[in-house]
Structures are given as structure tokens and as C-alpha cells.
Amino acid sequence: MARSQSRNPAGAVTKHDPAKATDDLSKIVRGTDIESEIEERLGDLKAIAPDEGIVPSAASEQDLRRFIKSRVMKRRPYLFLLENGNFRALWKNESFEQVALQFLGGREVQYVIFGRRPDTFVQSSGRDNLGGIERLIDALDSRALIEA
Amino acid sequence: MKGDPVPDGDHVVRYVGGTHIDGGIIHGGAFLAHRTERSPSVNWLECFSGILDEQVEEVRRRTRLHYGATAQLARLQVGVVRAYVAKNGPNGHSIDIVQDPLAADAAMALLADPSQAVMEGVPSADHPEGEMIGDLIAHCIKDVFPARSLIP
Numbered sequence: 450m451a452r453s454q455s456r457n458p459a460g461a462v463t464k465h466d467p468a469k470a471t472d473d474l475s476k477i478v479r480g481t482d483i484e485s486e487i488e489e490r491l492g493d494l495k496a497i498a499p500d501e502g503i504v505p506s507a508a509s510e511q512d513l514r515r516f517i518k519s520r521v522m523k524r525r526p527y528l529f530l531l532e533n534g535n536f537r538a539l540w541k542n543e544s545f546e547q548v549a550l551q552f553l554g555g556r557e558v559q560y561v562i563f564g565r566r567p568d569t570f571v572q573s574s575g576r577d578n579l580g581g582i583e584r585l586i587d588a589l590d591s592r593a594l595i596e597a
Numbered sequence: 598m599k600g601d602p603v604p605d606g607d608h609v610v611r612y613v614g615g616t617h618i619d620g621g622i623i624h625g626g627a628f629l630a631h632r633t634e635r636s637p638s639v640n641w642l643e644c645f646s647g648i649l650d651e652q653v654e655e656v657r658r659r660t661r662l663h664y665g666a667t668a669q670l671a672r673l674q675v676g677v678v679r680a681y682v683a684k685n686g687p688n689g690h691s692i693d694i695v696q697d698p699l700a701a702d703a704a705m706a707l708l709a710d711p712s713q714a715v716m717e718g719v720p721s722a723d724h725p726e727g728e729m730i731g732d733l734i735a736h737c738i739k740d741v742f743p744a745r746s747l748i749p
Contacts, residue, residue, distance in 0.1 A: 490619065497614075498616065501616050503616060529626060532631060532632060539622070545736055561729045574687070
């Protein structure tokens with residue numbers, strides 16, 4: 450039985466696995482969809498902002514983009530614009546587990562994380578930098594809320 | 598009367614601007630004090646007679662806020678919010694919802710608003726604890742109404 454093959458740009462032959470290709474393609478399409486959804490939502494928030502007397506923070510938006518870039522997400526976060534101009538991203542499920550991050554600018558975030566362990570409701574809030582919050586998300590077993 | 602608690606069995610609505618709503622989800626920032634507020638203000642529905650829709654319409658009629666086109670009014674039951682925050686908040690944090698009625702101001706053409714109330718004990722948005730309390734309050738939303746009247 451013939452196997453389909455393709456060449457990567459460097460010239461090396463790679464096996465073509467149709468199932469894997471489909472997975473990869475769906476991830477790419479989904480990722481693109483999420484990115485466009487995020488752009489649409491940010492545009493909506495900026496359009497509403499004057500009506501609410503809010504001036505969006507460019508530094509906050511930059512950190513939000515930095516955080517969501519280069520990760521494969523299950524779905525886009527809920528996005529909000531706060532009175533102080535900062536953006537807040539929220540990932541949550543129906544069990545009230547959540548990761549909520551207010552991007553303060555300067556690579557700082559204010560977070561509220563709710564998680565569940567078999568016998569308890571875990572909650573944590575505070576401030577950290579973008580690197581520190583990644584470690585905290587892992588420590589609280591909350592990464593699955595964000596990433597595919 | 599000013600300072601009296603709103604009964605636990607009664608309901609309040611909180612004005613939620615459009616930037617706090619995404620896909621029908623309202624986050625906790627909506628329940629934290631605005632720059633112009635000492636404490637987050639709410640409106641006590643049962644101080645007006647009539648069915649629920651009429652009570653909400655009375656809140657709209659007397660408001661002193663500019664209600665945004667995409668804004669909503671989120672309804673909470675007082676006792677549920679107080680108990681939920683006390684149970685799940687940090688260090689047994691408690692909040693109270695007390696009456697803060699506004700008198701009419703003829704010079705400014707403002708109606709009296711006996712439904713005005715405030716949520717005391719809610720930290721500000723600048724503190725992580727405040728955002729956590731706000732998010733817990735958001736878990737207690739019973740239902741929402743368009744902020745702007747549907748009556749032409």
C-alpha cells in the first residue's frame with residue numbers, strides 16, 4: 450500500500466499521516482478562529498469604551514496579547530474592560546472553576562483563581578508577573594481551563 | 598430608612614456596563630465600586646410595588662446614571678449573596694446591603710430614589726481580594742434585564 454509523503458521546506462521527507470494532518474489542520478483553523486474572535490471582542494470593547502467613559506490601556510492590551518500568543522487555547526477567554534482601562538481575561542467552566550487575569554501592564558497581572566480538589570474549593574488571589582502566573586496556574590491544576 | 602439592612606429575602610439590581618458583559622457572562626468587576634462610588638450601589642426592588650418588570654422599570658425611571666446601550670441590570674437575592682460570600686470569601690469576609698435612599702433634587706430635576714442601597718464591605722478593584730469578592734458575587738446572579746427601558 451502506498452504511503453503519501455511530502456517534503457518539508459528543508460527537503461527532508463516526512464511521513465504523511467492523514468489522521469495527524471487532520472488534527473493539525475483543525476488546530477490551525479481553531480486557533481485562527483480564536484484569534485479572530487479575540488480581535489473582534491477587543492474591537493467591540495474599544496467601541497463601547499467611550500460610552501462608559503473608559504480609556505483602554507495600551508500596556509494592558511500588550512500584556513494580554515503577550516499572554517495569549519503562542520498558546521493553543523480551547524476557546525477564547527471572556528474579555529472585559531475595566532474602569533481603570535485594564536483588560537481582564539476570564540476562563541471558567543460550569544463548576545465555577547476559573548482563571549481570571551487583570552493585565553496591569555508592565556508584565557504584571559492581578560489574578561483570581563478558583564479550582565476544585567476532590568474535597569475542597571481552592572481559591573487564590575494576588576499579583577504576580579507573567580512568568581509567575583504560569584507557575585501558579587500549574588500549581589493549582591488550572592491549565593486545562595485555558596489550553597487545549 | 599437610611600442605614601437599615603435590605604431584607605435577606607428581597608432582591609437588588611446592580612447596573613452592569615457593557616464592558617463587563619461578554620457572551621452573556623458578567624464578571625466580578627461589575628460588582629466593585631466605580632470611581633464615583635464610596636461603595637457599590639444597587640437598587641432594592643421590593644421597595645417598589647408591582648410585579649418584577651414594573652419594579653425594574655421604576656428603577657430605570659429614577660436612575661441618575663446614564664445607562665449604556667449594551668448595559669444590563671443584574672438581579673441578586675440579598676441573603677444568597679451574603680451567605681455565599683461569607684462561606685466562600687477569604688477569611689470569613691462579610692458584606693452587608695443597606696438602604697441609602699436619595700432625596701429628590703428639584704433644581705437638578707432629579708426624582709427621589711428610595712430604592713438606592715449600597716453593598717458595604719466590598720473591597721476596591723485595586724485589591725486582588727476585591728476582585729475575588731466581586732467574582733463570588735457574580736456567581737449569585739439570578740437573572741438580568743436590559744438597562745434601558747424597552748417601553749417606547
